[in-house]
Amino acid sequence: MKNWNEKRVAIREILAAEAPQEALVAGWVRTVRRGKGVAFIALNDGSCFASLQIVLDEGMEGFDAASQVGTGACLAVRGQVVESPAKGQRWEMQARQVEVLGDADSDYPLQKKRHSFEYLRTIAHLRPRSNTFGAVFRMRSALSFAVHRFFNERGFLYVHTPIITANDCEGAGEMFRVTTLPEQQPPTENGQVDWDKDFFAEKTGLTVSGQLQGELFATAFSDIYTFGPTFRAENSNTSRHAAEFWMIEPEMAFADLADTCDLAEQFLRYLVVYALENCREDLEFFDQRIEKGLIAKLEALAAATFETMTYTEAIERLQKSGRAFEYPVEWGCDLQSEHERYLTEEVVGGPVFVTDYPAGIKAFYMRLNDDEKTVAAMDLLVPRVGEIIGGSQREERLDVLERRMHAFGVAPQSLDWYLDIRRWGTCPHSGFGLGFERFLMYVTGMENIRDVIPFPRTPGNARF
C-alpha cells in the first residue's frame, strides 16, 4: 500500500461530511471486534472525540494482519465512507485497503478499560490517546486560540514578556533560580555567591508574572496582553498548584478598575461561549463523565449578570451570614476559598467582582484609593471555584508608588524602569490575570491541575 500518505482526511472531516466519499484515513485503534468473515475497528486520529468505525471484510488486502492488531496499533485505511447501520454514528468506512503502520502488543499501557487519573499521569506520553485527555487537550488548544482571537478582535497587542528575570520583588511566591554557575562550588566574593560571574552577571530566576513588563508595553501601545508560562517554586502538593502554568495578563492604558472589570467579564463570557460553540462534543463528554451539569453551568455563566460588591460589603455579608467559617472574618483579613464560595454561590448566586481590598493585603503596585485604606483591586469569583481572575488599577502616581514600595520593602532602584513609566507620560492603567489552567479546570470539570497540563511540573516531578 504505497502512497497511503497521498492526502489523509481527518476523521473530524469524515464524520462531518454531507455525502459519502472515498477517502484515506489513519489513526490509532481504540477497539477491535472480530466476527465471522468481518472485523470492526474503532479508529481515532485525535482530530475529534469520536472514532470512525472501520469495517474490514475477509479477503480484502491486509485483512489478516489488520484484524489481529491490538488496542493502540496504528493503521492507515483506504475505503468508502458509507452511511452506518449502527446506532449513534452517521458514517462508517467500508475498508478497501488497510496497512498496519505500527502494531501494539498486550503490554500497551492504555488498554481498553477504565484507568485512574493517577495512573494516567504516570503515562502522560500516552494519555492524550484516551477519551478524557484527548478532550482536555483539544479544549486547551481551542481555548488558547479563543484567547488570541478575543484580543486580536479588540486591537490588543500580544507581547512576549521575558521568562528569565532578575526581578524578585513581585512577592508572588518563591522563584526558581536560573544559572550556569558550577553546581557544586560556585565562585564567591566576600563569602557570598558572586552572581557577577553568572550568565547574566546577576542573580536570575523564572518569572512569576509578566505584568510589570506588560505595563511598560501598555504605556506605548495602549492595549496589550501577555499569554505565556509563569512559575512558582512552592513546595505545595495540592490539586490546584503547579510549578509551571500559563497565564493571560491584559493591560490597558487609560482604563480604571471598572474598565478592567468590564474587560474581564467580556473575556470570560467570550471564552465560555467559544467553548460552547466550538467544543460541543468534548463538553458533552465532560458533562456526562466528569461534572454532571457542566454545560448548564457554562450556559448560566454566559447568560449571567456579573455583580460587583466592595470588600467592605463582602465582609459585612459574611459576618451577617451566621455561618461558622473555618477562618474567622474581619475587616483586613484575606478572603479564603470558603468565603469566596459563599459569596458567589449563596449571596449572589452567580459571578461577582469583589473590589477595593485593604491596601495591606494586596501588592504594592495597586492604586491607593482616596480613603488611603483600600486599593483599586478586584477578584472575580465564580460558583464552584471561587477566585478565577484577579486584577487592579495600577498606581500611576510616582510619589504614591514610591511611598508604597518603601512600605512594602521593595527597593526602588531595582525597579527604576517601572518608576520611569510614572516619571514621564504617566497615565491611569489597569489589567488582570487569568490562570489558564484554573480556567480550564472550570470549563472541563477536571479537578486536578495535573490533568489539564500536557506534562505537569510539580514537586518531585519533571518527567517527560
Add this chain to the structure above:
Amino acid sequence: MKNWNEKRVAIREILAAEAPQEALVAGWVRTVRRGKGVAFIALNDGSCFASLQIVLDEGMEGFDAASQVGTGACLAVRGQVVESPAKGQRWEMQARQVEVLGDADSDYPLQKKRHSFEYLRTIAHLRPRSNTFGAVFRMRSALSFAVHRFFNERGFLYVHTPIITANDCEGAGEMFRVTTLPEQQPPTENGQVDWDKDFFAEKTGLTVSGQLQGELFATAFSDIYTFGPTFRAENSNTSRHAAEFWMIEPEMAFADLADTCDLAEQFLRYLVVYALENCREDLEFFDQRIEKGLIAKLEALAAATFETMTYTEAIERLQKSGRAFEYPVEWGCDLQSEHERYLTEEVVGGPVFVTDYPAGIKAFYMRLNDDEKTVAAMDLLVPRVGEIIGGSQREERLDVLERRMHAFGVAPQSLDWYLDIRRWGTCPHSGFGLGFERFLMYVTGMENIRDVIPFPRTPGNARF
C-alpha cells in the same frame, strides 16, 4: 475633564474612518509645534504607526498646560475629527477639551531625534514608543496571531510543551540549570550534588526545543504545533543569538519529509502574505528606513517557487562554483552561512530546500534513509538569510532509533517515553522548527535579534 475614559477611540480607527466624527483619544506626544494662538501636537497611542495631529486653539479648556508639554507627555483629548488641510494625512482633530494626564520634562530619554539602536536597547522600557520599535512589536504581535490562525485553519492542535525539563539529550546547545537548592552549599552525596534534594528530585534545566514532546502529541492528535519560549545558554554575543527566544514547531503524524517541506512552504508564504496584507504601514517604514526593497523581497518570496535539492547535489554545485569559500566544501561537512547564501541567492535565486544531509552531522532522531548514509532532514534556505527553517522526518523504527541513540551516546532509559511511541502504534511522522525572531528579522529587515525581542536576554543582560 471627568469621564475622559468614557470610550476612547484608537487612533488606528480614527485614521481609518470614512467620515468626520466627535471622539475622545489619548496617547503620548511625539512632537509639539506652537504657533500664534494655536498649537499642533502629534499624538501616538501605539495602535498604528501614524500619529494623529491635534490642533489646539488658544482659549480652549486646558490650552495653556497642554501647549507647554514636552515630548513623551500623555494627553487625553476630546474633539472633532475633521479633514486635514496638511499634506500626507486625511484626518486631524480639532480639540475641544484636553487634559495632561502625565507630563514629561526635558530629561525624557526619548527626545525627538535619531537614536542609535544600541542606545535604545538601554531604554527597552521606552523604545516601544519610538517609530521603529512600535512597528517591530506591532509586527511581532500580528505575526504571532498569523501563526495561530494558520494552524487553526488547518486543524492543528496547539500544545504547550514544558519549559522546565529533565532532558539534556537533545544536544542542541548548553542548557540553563533550574534549581531551588541552596546556592552556596548544595547538599551532596558521594561528593556530587544530590539532585534528589532539588525541587523536582532530579537535575533540571530550561528546554531547548518542544519537539520531543510535540512528537508525543502528534501520535495522539495527528497534527500539532508548539509556539513557546526556548533557551540556549551559549555565551555568544552575536547579532543572531539570544538566550531566550520563541520557536514554532509543527509535527505531523502520517507525514514524510516531502509533506513537511510542503507545510513549511505554505506556512512561510502565509506569514509573508499576512504581513503584506495586514502590516502595510509598518512595512513601508521598514522598506524606507531599515531595508530598501524589503516589500519587493517579501512579494518575491510570496510568489516564488520553492525548489528542492539534496545535500549531495548542493555539495556538487558548491564545488563546481569556482568560488573561494572561507570554509572548504566536501561531502560530510556542515553547510556554512556563506554556502547557504550562495545556494539560495546564486544557484537557485529563490527559496530552496536542501534535503538528505549526512547522518553524522544531524540529530539522532532524524530518519535514516535507505542509503544508511543520509537522513531525511531538510533546511529551507532563503536569500539574504540562509537557513530559516529546519526539519526532518523522525525515526519511527524502534530498532533503528535505538541504534542511532547508542551511536550518539544518548542513554535509552532517559528517553523511555520517547521510545514507547515507537513501541506501540508507531507511525511515520515529521515536522520542522522556525525560530520566530529569525523570521521577524527577515520580515522587518532588523539586523540584530535584540531588536525584535521586547526585553532580550543575552550574556550579561537580564534587565527589565
